[in-house]
Amino acid sequence: MTSIQARTALVTGGASGLGAAAAERLRSEGVKVTTLDLAGADVAGDVTDAATLSRLAAELGPVDILVNSAGIVGPNAPLLDTTPEQWHRVLDVNVLGTVNTMRAFVPGMRERGWGRVVNFASMAGKDGNPNLSVYSASKAAVIALTKSAGKELATSGVLVNVITPAVIATPMNASTAPAVLDHITGLIPMKRIGRPEEVAELVAFLASDRVSFSTGAVYDISGGRATY
Structure with a gap:
């Protein structure tokens, strides 16, 4: 091993x-570890660009662990005030971006008989946050995608799981409207937001041999917010 x-x-x-x-x-x-982002990472790239990801997979060689953390919040607005363009943009990054990386890197994992995929969704994908309909829907899709892929790959040695955080202190949440942020923080029984390093511990577990009989599963890290 x-x-x-x-x-x-x-x-x-x-x-x-x-x-x-x-x-x-x-x-x-x-x-x-190789990090990928639009800027400031080891590799500059856009997860919505499937062709670039395919080239990157060939250049990097074997990748055993894939962590899909790239995502955007999208509009802070009621559903009826959102536009098709906003929906397309968020779904392209949050959903198709995850699909694209999995299509590029999971085949090699399957061929080698070992792999770990850790996707990021959100409590919004389970509960649905008001004025974040686009984001909530996109993260619900990532949850369903993970469940499907986990079942498809269940006997391959590749485990696919998803983390659903509540509010975490990250730059992405800095763009969330204060009223929305106050509302979703108020739903956390621990009465605080989470820290990135707390989530990273869960990632490390799901990326290791310490998890061996769990795939297609949803791992909440929510300070007690999760109810199902």
Whole structure:
């Protein structure tokens, strides 16, 4: 069995926030991590560009761990005030971006008989946050995508799981309207927002051999907000 120290990882959205925290945590265990982001990462790239991701997969060689952290919030607005263009943009990044990276990197994992995919969704994808309909719908799609892929790959040695955080102190949430942020923070029984390093611990677990009988599963990290 390959030790985690000899493994490689790709972390999308790795320039900041949860992606950067996950990359740092994996590196602390000796994983060779490549971060991908629009700027400020090891590799500049857009997860909506499937052709670029295919080329990157060929250039990087074997990737054992894929962490899909790239994402955008989209409009802070009631559903009836959103536009088709806003829907397309958020779904392209949050959903198709995850699909694109999995299509590029999971085949190699399956061929080698070992892999870990950790997708990021959100509590919004389970509960639906008011005035964040586009984001909520996109994260619900990532949850369903993870469940489907986990079942498809269940006997391959590749495990696919998804993390659903509540509010975490990241730059992405800095763009959320204060009233919306106050509302969703108020739903957390612990009465505080989470820290990126707390989420990174869960990523490290799901990227390791320590998880072996869980795939297509949803892992909440919500300070008690999750009710199902």
